[in-house]
Amino acid sequence: MAQALDPHVHAAWARQCHALSPESIRLAALDWASHLALSPGRQMDLAWLAWQETVELAAAMLQPVGEETPASRDRRFAAPEWRNWPFHVWRKTFLLRQHWWEQAVRGVWGVSQHHEDVLSFLARQWLDVTSPGNLWFSNPTVLQRTAGEWGANVGRGAQALAADTLRKLGDSPQPGLEDYVPGRQVAITPGKVVLRNELMELIQYSPATGQVHPEPVLMVPAWIMKYYILDLSPRNSLIRYLVGEGHTVFCISWKNPDAADRDLGMDDYLKRGMFDALDAVCNIVPDARVHVAGYCLGGTLAAIGAAALARGGDQRLKSLTLFAAQTDFSEPGELGLFIDESQVSLIEAQLAETGYLKAEQMAGAFQMLRSYDLLWSRMINQYLLGETTDINDLMAWNMDTTRMPARMHSQYLRWLFLEDRLSEGRYPVDGRPVSLSDIGAPLFCVGTETDHVSPWRSVYKLHNLTSGELTFVLTSGGHNAGIISEPGHPHRHYRLGTRMQGMPYTDPDSWAGAVPEQQGSWWPAWLAWLQGLSGGPVTPPAMGSPVYPALDDAPGQYVLVK
Template structure:
């Protein structure tokens, strides 16, 4: 037999895989089982490694016994901890965890974390992807068993219960029931109704000047009497709604740029359904960026464009710019700016844990069944990447302590999720994440491969310190993919909060260093050690960089260009952004 499969049997397999995906929250059980089998079978034939781990366990037991002895002699508060949690782990910060027996429980838990972190790495013969998966799933199980997650082993929750006579647990039960009701009925989180798109969010004045099957293009109204002649075209990710860049008036990047005298255009992607299941990456390039760029050039004729991309929109923009360089059209752009956007996917961070053949087979079957991937079908993976922050801290605060965290504009935006067309998402995961075709010069645009080595535009690139979606060292790899003058910024915060980092926001800092065109490569460790650090927002740094590559101010262009087919269709934020 060959590897072909007839239509009926293929449809049956697809259906079964789709059912399996629903049962396992879109996560492949085979992928996890293969990782554990690889790890366990190689551990079984590694007596030296077993001896090392046994020695570590005995050493930890001795440390714990010494800690217990010190607690009995000097008192729990005076005893020196055996192990301190990582800086970002706040589970055991409360002073109640220093009391007996909770001190012993949380120290035992932290030691178990240390032991499993050591046990799941360095086993000879284990495939690297399986090693990472085994470590990841070990962390998930340990996080679930943390003494902080359970009423009887959490001293803070027990004290609150005693003080309130159990009222906190009653509130927690009501919150649990309400959360389940909202999840089952598709309602947003409690408090999200206070943030309405077009009323509270995405309120920067503007007009929709283009609409097609995939995008609406928004042109924002000028806020100054004179503007820079080169417009800015923003390409946001379609895995999220564009108004992450136009949140509340005080933290809107788009409003900030307009106030600094820039003419700003932004793509608003359609929220796709079954009718858009056939849209692929080429459609996002043609109906998206290329169509928008042509409209901007018609509305602001004779000016080059500052092209800006965020997240997956930045990846698409890099593809488009590489194709323009290949075809001799790069002079249409004045500069390139990429925010938290990967172009090399060889080390994409923990998100790669959920991208292998087994996982993709499950996702593709699930998408083929509906024609698209719902946002909640991706939520499980993203939630587990930050299981403490996104899952267990909520369990403790809401259900044990009876405290519901007030929702803010960023959280309301995060709950306003989008879908992904089946064809596009499969191409994206396979060709970029799994095969890394873009960085290796194999990704085709218009039937011919593109190379990032052709990018010679001045480029501004931003990475964020705690990004779990596009780790900054992965974003940084653009340094050895293209020879352009490259200004790299590393800012505090994560994938979203690091970009939404308005001037005046406290506890913000960034590093910045520019590499000249054709300059020598600097490894990320050396860059981090030598790049000057600054307090505050990186936005003014970028705005000054844009201004240095722009011409003298002049009167603003009109809103749209009716004579060229770009009449104002409706007020911003448009209609696509409101699609559910």
């Protein structure tokens, strides 16, 4: 009975703290404070830094109004009004305080790197609350707008705040989402569902050309998102782009799980997902090898599957492409701040009760990683400046959230993030570890410059895990916008380089410095790479087969489940 008590207490504690472990935070703070207490020299350095910054602030108060400074080029304070008195003093005070805390939590003798990173992140979050740009009475742009509109912007902002609050309480959808319904305005590339099991639907897209390349393309999206990130509007659909260029495309559409799916694990997603889909593709397009492309966690799964197939001598893969997908999780970026033993144990306690991870928890973690872009700037623009932002297709897709089964999410966090089994050759498939070094198919890997989910330097570590031909692309944009980067999209650029088998290793920063930047979308470069590995034109295959008949029109049923 005593052992049965703890899980209930742990689950209650997880609900109370929204599955964000206070113990992890306390351990980090105690590690820092206790080691700083034993470092009088470091304390003296910080005291001297505080004095220097006080003198610098005093000098800033005497600075001529309107003078350009490096601080005024911070994008949070880019408006010219921030150069005027007293706003330039408030801005300078905030930036100096931010700099002091960043120095204070770094470089303290004996403190672990993880605890340093946690405290640095939390200090930034705490300081952002007091940023003069986030407060109406110290933001010159807000004050100027309020004076110019006689407070009309405040009225609009109050109405928007009230509407958002009521919508949150009533669990109502965001206005504008009705303009981006899968199958109507987005995810409208013609196709058929040719396979449905308890975990996914497989969509085969209708040919758009008289002849096609003989090798089909199988897209494996992440199940932490709806698949149609790859098939948004016709103008920016990667799937439509491939079909229009003569490729036969299949894509997995994952089921949105509920409590009944709590026991689905990583093996299920591999076998009932990627492997079942590959079997269907090879049945519908017989005697052809397959280009597999995985996105985010779907790319990690595709890499695991490719290694397992190679270990067994399965030669069905023609190539493997990974979009913003990590295979080495030793340095996962700021997302790793939320992943340690205490944090994972707390999440598992909540998952044991609910059976799945709520979409709001994942969205909240990502929002914290980009608090200025996803929280503060939105609040300033909408609630203080009274501006409205029309929803676009990518924003609507981002709000179409999914859940994750308890067992899978626990395995994902432990096996990949905490234990880094895949990069260390300890990830099990059918009870035996797989190694990415077994993959012999050509590789194409895409990282994005400002990715907060899969940092590009972490994605680049695939170079350390494989020895064959690897083409790596570093493109502008973030985790989603960098991948959905159609030709003609303004302000896009990328770098592309290929490591041939036997070439020596180049570290990521040296690689980025040596590879020239190219303007435009990386999609045509990937298309050329695929076509270089593909055969001559053939007649398009039939839609489905006797074994895998067409069941429904695309986008199918699973993508519509909320």
